[in-house]
Amino acid sequence: MNEVVRPNRIEVHDRDALATARAVLDACADAKAMGEAVTAAVARNAQWRGADCINLLAPEAPTSPGVRALLAAEIGTRAAEGHIGPVNRWFAGTRHIDEVEALCVELLKQHFRCAYADHRMCASMVGNAVVYTALTQPGDVVMTAAQPIGGHSSNRLDGPAGAMGRKIVDIPFDPEELVVDIDLFRRSAPLVAPKLVALGLSMTLFPQPVAEMKKVISEWGGRLFFDAAHQLGLVGGRQFQDPLAEGADIMTGSAGKTFSGPQSGIIVWDDPDITEPVTTAVFPVWAATHQVNRVAALALATAEAIAFGDALQAQIVKNAQALAKALQERGIPMLGAHKGFTTTHQAIADVRKYGRGLKAAQTLERANLIVNKNLLPSDRKEDWDFPGGLRIGTIEVTRFGMKEREMEAIAEMIARVIVRGEKPEDVRNDAVALRHSFPTLYYCFEHGLPPA
Numbered sequence: 001m002n003e004v005v006r007p008n009r010i011e012v013h014d015r016d017a018l019a020t021a022r023a024v025l026d027a028c029a030d031a032k033a034m035g036e037a038v039t040a041a042v043a044r045n046a047q048w049r050g051a052d053c054i055n056l057l058a059p060e061a062p063t064s065p066g067v068r069a070l071l072a073a074e075i076g077t078r079a080a081e082g083h084i085g086p087v088n089r090w091f092a093g094t095r096h097i098d099e100v101e102a103l104c105v106e107l108l109k110q111h112f113r114c115a116y117a118d119h120r121m122c123a124s125m126v127g128n129a130v131v132y133t134a135l136t137q138p139g140d141v142v143m144t145a146a147q148p149i150g151g152h153s154s155n156r157l158d159g160p161a162g163a164m165g166r167k168i169v170d171i172p173f174d175p176e177e178l179v180v181d182i183d184l185f186r187r188s189a190p191l192v193a194p195k196l197v198a199l200g201l202s203m204t205l206f207p208q209p210v211a212e213m214k215k216v217i218s219e220w221g222g223r224l225f226f227d228a229a230h231q232l233g234l235v236g237g238r239q240f241q242d243p244l245a246e247g248a249d250i251m252t253g254s255a256g257k258t259f260s261g262p263q264s265g266i267i268v269w270d271d272p273d274i275t276e277p278v279t280t281a282v283f284p285v286w287a288a289t290h291q292v293n294r295v296a297a298l299a300l301a302t303a304e305a306i307a308f309g310d311a312l313q314a315q316i317v318k319n320a321q322a323l324a325k326a327l328q329e330r331g332i333p334m335l336g337a338h339k340g341f342t343t344t345h346q347a348i349a350d351v352r353k354y355g356r357g358l359k360a361a362q363t364l365e366r367a368n369l370i371v372n373k374n375l376l377p378s379d380r381k382e383d384w385d386f387p388g389g390l391r392i393g394t395i396e397v398t399r400f401g402m403k404e405r406e407m408e409a410i411a412e413m414i415a416r417v418i419v420r421g422e423k424p425e426d427v428r429n430d431a432v433a434l435r436h437s438f439p440t441l442y443y444c445f446e447h448g449l450p451p452a
C-alpha cells in the first residue's frame with residue numbers, strides 16, 4: 001500500500017493529469033461524489049465531442065441508437081467463455097447467448113462473403129495477436145509495413161508480434177505511390193522467406209497488390225494476412241479491394257473504424273485448414289469473457305451494414321475525395337494528389353510548412369475540428385512525436401448525412417485555421433453551427449438513408 005504514495009514514483013501517463021484527478025477525488029466529500037465526478041466527465045465529452053465537434057478522426061465512428069442500447073444490455077453482465085454451443089461452454093445458462101453469438105458469426109460470414117468468422121476479440125489488436133499465435137512460431141520471420149508508411153504497432157517489434165518473438169522485416173513501399181513496391185518485394189521477400197506477410201496500414205489511401213504478393217510468397221508456403229482494421233467497412237460495403245477474394249489467407253478488422261460498429265475486432269477467413277488453429281488461438285489464448293453485449297451490438301451493426309453499408313461506404317469515399325481536393329485547392333499539399341487523392345475514408349495532409357502535425361491538430365482542436373497528427377513517409381525516427389502530417393477521416397461526418405458540399409465547408413474552416421492563421425476561436429462558431437445542422441445519425445434502421 002505504501003508504494004502508492006511514494007513521491008518519486010515513475011509514471012508513463014501524464015503526471016499532471018493524474019495529479020488533477022487526485023485533487024478532484026480529494027475534494028469529494030464521499031465516494032458517491034467521486035462517482036459523480038466520473039459521470040460528469042463523461043457528460044462533458046458527450047456534449048463537446050458528441051454534439052459540438054466536427055469529428056474527423058479516421059479510426060472513429062458513431063454508432064446507431066440500437067447498437068448503443070445493446071452495449072448497455074443485460075446480456076453484457078453474463079459470463080460466457082468458450083466456443084458457441086452447450087458442450088463447449090464452461091457455464092450453464094448460455095442458451096440465448098449461444099443464439100446471439102451464432103447470429104453474429106453468421107451475419108459476419110454473410111456480409112464479408114467468407115466461410116469463417118470470429119467475433120470474440122475485444123480489439124482488432126487482439127485479433128492480430130490471434131493471427132500471430134495461430135500461423136507463426138517464435139523466431140519466425142514476418143514481413144510487415146513500417147509506421148511512416150502507415151504500419152501499426154500491432155504488427156511491429158513494439159507490439160504483440162515483437163513481444164511474441166516474431167522477427168520483423170519491412171515490406172518495401174513506394175513512398176510516392178503509397179503502395180507496396182512489388183518489384184522490390186519480389187526480390188527481397190525470397191531472401192527472408194517470411195512465414196507470414198502482414199499487410200496492415202493505418203494510413204491507407206489506395207488498394208495494395210494482394211494477389212501479386214500472395215503469388216510471391218506461395219513459392220515457400222508463406223501466408224498473407226490482411227489487417228483491414230481501417231478498411232473493414234469499405235471491404236464489406238464493396239468500396240475497396242476484397243483481400244480474401246484476391247488471395248489473402250486471413251483478414252482482421254476493427255469494428256469501430258469504417259465498419260461503424262462497437263469498438264472491437266473480428267477475424268474472417270476461407271481456408272478450412274486454419275480454422276482449428278485460429279479458433280483455438282482466440283479461446284483459450286486471447287479471449288475469455290468476451291463481452292456478450294459487445295457481440296450483440298456487433299451483430300446488429302453487421303445487419304445495418306448489410307442494409308446500408310454499400311451506400312454509407314460509397315459516400316464516405318466520395319466525401320474523402322471531395323475534402324482532399326478542397327484542401328489541396330486551399331494550399332494544403334495532400335498525399336496521393338496525382339492519383340485522385342484517396343480511394344478510402346482518409347485524406348492525408350502534408351502540413352510541414354504549417355507548423356507540422358501536432359501543432360496543427362492542437363490548433364484545429366480549439367476550433368472544434370478534431371483530426372490527428374500523422375507520420376509521413378519522409379518522417380525520420382526523431383520526428384515521431386512531431387510528425388509532418390495530418391490524417392483526416394470522413395466516417396462520422398458522412399454518418400450524420402454530410403455530403404460533398406459540406407466537405408467544401410469543412411476544408412474552408414481547416415484552411416482558415418492552418419493556412420490563413422485565423423484565431424481558432426473565431427472559426428469554432430462555424431464548426432458548431434455546421435455540426436448542429438446535421439443532428440441525425442443515418443445509415444441505420446432508426447433513420448434510414450440521409451435525404452438525397
Ligand SMILES: *Cc1c(COP(=O)(O)O)cnc(C)c1O
Pocket residue numbers: 059123124125126128151152154200201202227229230253254255263264265
Ligand atoms: C487501429 C489499428 C489496429 C488496432 O485496432 P483496434 O481495434 O484499435 O485494436 C490494428 N492494425 C491497424 C493497421 C490499425 O490501424
